Amino acid sequence: MARRKQFWLRIAGWFFIVLGVLGLVLPFLQGVLFLLIGLYLLSLVDGRARLARQRLRRRYPAIGRGLDEAETWVKRRRRRWRPTTDSAS
Numbered sequence: 001m002a003r004r005k006q007f008w009l010r011i012a013g014w015f016f017i018v019l020g021v022l023g024l025v026l027p028f029l030q031g032v033l034f035l036l037i038g039l040y041l042l043s044l045v046d047g048r049a050r051l052a053r054q055r056l057r058r059r060y061p062a063i064g065r066g067l068d069e070a071e072t073w074v075k076r077r078r079r080r081w082r083p084t085t086d087s088a089s
Helices: 003-025 031-043 047-059 061-081
Strands: none
Touching (some): 031 047, 031 061, 047 061
16 A cells, blocks of 8 residues: 555544544534544554454444444545546547
């Protein structure tokens, strides 16, 4: 994975972790969902986060379902962010 992509995935992961922590105390943010999104993003580039995600999934199946939901959310957004190439031109 390119270093620039790893850098931005780490920044985005920590951004969502911070939003998640804020969401735990602010009623209008989905704290747990943001934490799970941040964990998923960090697990793409960090082995410790990947291991933590696997442990959470095994120990707490309900959180595993939340991780699946967060992963789906991220994948949908990534498809939207990717530039499309026009094959007709």
